[in-house]
Amino acid sequence: MDATPRPPVLAGLRRTYEGRPLLESDLASDPMDQFTFWLQDALESGLPEPNAMILATASSGGRPSARTVLLKGYDERGFVFYTNYESRKGRDLAENPRASLLFPWHPIRRQVRIEGTVTRIPHEESAEYYNSRPYGSRIGAWASRQSAVVRSREELDERYAELAERWPENPPVPDFWGGFRVYPIEMEFWQGQLDRMHDRFRYRRTRPGWALERLAP
DSSP states (O other): OOOOOOOOOOTTOOOOOOSOOOOGGGSOSSHHHHHHHHHHHHHHTTOSSTTEEEEEEEOTTOOEEEEEEEOOEEETTEEEEEEETTSHHHHHHHHSOEEEEEEEEGGGTEEEEEEEEEEEOOHHHHHHHHHHSOHHHHHHHHHOOTTOOOSOHHHHHHHHHHHHHHOSSOOOOOTTEEEEEEEEEEEEEEEOOGGGOOEEEEEEEOSSSEEEEEEOO
């Protein structure tokens, strides 16, 4: 029997952030424009999967859960990702259509946090994206009843093989799969600075438009 592993010592793990301070004058008036500027920086920096984001949801009873998903599009209407509607996140959003997103761009000392309301996107938009995916991913969407308990890996592989045989090409769009759009109510831009005196700016949606506020780190 293996010895019980000893937890690593974490209290001393620190990283010093250095860089040009982030000023209000550096920011766009519209947070969607600012997100585009920072996403482009993340892309150009060579970060692996810069469109990866942590999606946090909660059930109707307030039980939270979080996982990493991929941003697959955004515009003035919000941020889009795709999933199985019967997954835990899908069930959470059916009960409580609110979510938070977090883009953790650690290597460039930045993160973006978004809070908003969530709606399903039209089936036509989901179908367009689904049909653009690689064949294997489309079969995988059918094969995995996401978040359901399975007996073994073999069970998953057998179901995948059966469905690939059924649809050797052009599988249809599953009726239990599609996109969600997060409509932003708040967007926060964080940039690391020395001595934990980080720069944080929050855009808050108001009736006249977006209000911009600096937050204490």
